[in-house]
Amino acid sequence: MEEYLQQLSESCRHTLVEWLGMEFTAIGEGWLEVRMPVDHRTCRPDGALHGGANMALAETVSGALSSISVPRELRYQVYGIEINGNHIKRASGRYVTGKAFFLHKGRRTHVVQVEIRDEDNTLITVNRVTNMVVEG
Template sequence: MTKEEMLELSKKVCKNTLMETLEIEFTEIGDDYLIAKMPVTSRVHQPDGVLHGGASVALAESVGSMASYVFLDTEKFYIRGIEISANHLKSISEGVVFARASFIHKGRTTQLFEIRITDEDQNLISIVKLTTIALPKKN
């Protein structure tokens, strides 16, 4: 499957999911990374008008899990997130944030990602570590 086909597939599987609700859109795929973007509007604000940390974590887990999905053989495996940790470094109240998931470790069973969430000016908003697991599908 080409990168363009993988990117289209990642968009298609998000219909009627949290990713669609949060307006997360996968925008770029490389040899070992995936990028998604999410608009920062009142839909993802906490009560004082800035991006909710939970929305940032949802974005990070979405892009990391989707990276596992597109880079592993999902004909044979289910992908699940098993651990996530986030540090929120800067607030943002409007615009767009981008999440880039890059492999730290790409094992057969577990995968470890670094996900950097930045704003449109490349300011680091959050940095996240995500561990995913590939579980075999039953035939």
């Protein structure tokens, strides 16, 4: 599983994922975690974590989870087709972690829930992402 984290990190070089400081940190059967800093790249002018940064984190971790769950030899591409989020509380600390897990894993669509928590394990945002899986 550690090889997947390394591959995901390498595939995200020179992208928004790298620019926002996201790191793939943990993986298990049917779930994936990504950590993102709360700093000048991800905050609003008032210092609060930007809701758009949270949405980017959710799209990143859910898309990566879907991508690693389809057989590599079939060369599928994964595209996010819908995302929604509820921002519940202001984040505290230096980073947040998004954990994605499947609610539905079909042949052509995946529905993924992403819970974003701060360093105190406080729930900050809940997202639901629908990904489309297409032959590429």
